[in-house]
Amino acid sequence: MPAATVLLGPQRFMTTAGSTLRALAVEGPVATITAGWEEREDQDGELGEVLDGRSRNLRLWHRTFDVLGKDERFAAAAIAFRDRHDELQSFYRLRLEGALETVYAVQRRSSTHGTAAAALDDAVAAVRHLDDWYSAQLKDLYREFDAQAPAQESELIAWHRGELAGMLADSAALVITGGHVGSLLRALRLFALPISPELPVIAWSAGAMALTDKVVLFHDHAPQGSHEAEVYDRGLGRVPGIIALPHARRRLRLDDKKRCGVLARRFPHHRLLLLDDGTSAVFDGGTSVASGGEVGAGGEHAAYGPLPHGVRVLTTDGVVQEVVAP
Template identity: 55%
Template sequence: MTTILLGPQRFTTTVGATVRSLGLDGPIAMINSGWEERESEDAELAGHLEGRGVNLQLHHRMMDVLDKDEHFAAAARLFRDRQDELRAFYGIRLQAAIDAVQAVAHRSSLHAIGPVALQSAIEAVRDVDAWYVAELADLYRSVRATAPRDESGTIGWHRGEIGALLDDCVGVVIAGGNVRTLLRTLRVFDVQISADLPIVAWSAGAMVLSDEIVLFHDHAPHGVTAAEVFDTGLGRLPGVIALPHAKRRLRLDEFDRMSVMARRFPDHRLTLLDDSTVVRFPDGSSELPAGARYLGLDGHVAVVGAAS
């Protein structure tokens, strides 16, 4: 399988050239449910795909399910409300843990205890992240038990249509937008993208392909200022965390801050996806290819394959 992550497409559009480089001959599935109500406004994207784009209309289909299946809709609303409440408590705990990290990092030490204390503080942040992920998994199990998707005729009908469309496609593009909505629609219909189908994705689309989705914005005017674990992704690229708009959203010149972020996720490569970025993973691999930029544990931007 080929998986290609792109930088944001708003100012520098590379999706057309990237798809052409794959030499595909046939329809290309378009997943742009992150655009929500603008999902049908796909003429520009379809144009980049030379008219071969097939919109799976996942957001439209989800709205149809919520309109026709009252039992599932009630369970979905309950899940949304409980996740929002969970995220609120997570945010409180996370900010307190991050504040402790910063306090420890700025405390001078005459002995070797300083680095040990800092590592312990970072591990405490990871414990908060792990607590949130475990609680979220319980929420998913609860909603699936309350309203199993397999028991919804409406969901089943849409699944059949989606599967038939994907069977005729030779590739998939996943656009950005609202990552929560994008992930939700993929999950509602349990969209299965064959390992043989190449995927080109950007922004929120790139984020959902990992096994862990992280929200981040160092310049947020209020609320939690630390990066937040949001959800688990599709797992197409395990060990990779996509960071779109990295230059705009991260204080990359604050190396201590970036080091803390990288050390929170030591089993992942925090991959920077800025304008014009093209990260093409070797077939069947989630190892970052040469030239890919990521956050090193020391907080500096590193490049795969560059001389140290």
């Protein structure tokens, strides 16, 4: 039976990772991934204390730079991929801004003969089409990248993957922290970690996003101004059908129901999970339990079944709802 996968709220102000690990009642070392911290990857002393001194850092950020510094073929392909991805994102964001401006303009327009609803549906569909276009283009970029520098042909990458596989096989659980989600995803993809379904996983912030099948960036209160939510990449898919939204209270205009409703409608096959301080969503392949949230509502979704009890989700009408047990 699959082991628990626990998505936590941010750990900066309310640390729950230690109590979550103890609740899993597992014995042995705990593998940790702090690649999202980038150059601070090894500054994990506090994390080690939270995990009762059982942590063993896989050092994926360090290993990534070891590969880039020694494998010229892979490094060249990685640089080419980065440049093409940057260009793809620039065009996607340009088109996305225009498409969402149209959506918001339609929302503001009154309708005498009932045309507004159909117009809004079509405008949102155009945004979904754009999100799908970006995802398809990115998939092609990955395919070309893999063809240019097949990881299986690199002895260095194979060595790292072998060592990591051994470390994971000897671990009682895996913890994935937050940080820069792009750096984290690149490292996870490079080393293709064999994370067994039987291995319990605890993750928060960028780590939680990386465990889903669709990673969406968002920030309505960014220092440089409002940042439209954008599809960024695909994750590991350990928790499918979920889009993780860490720091939701701080980063989303949750009081703007129209704007939040558009965000939810863009992803009809996913539930938007709000991961705020104190949230703990446990997915265990059977009965799921979570804590955190305030507003009562049902949580069934035909695409992938019930969500953990107690989590908060964003609905297509822009309302924050708490999932309750049937």
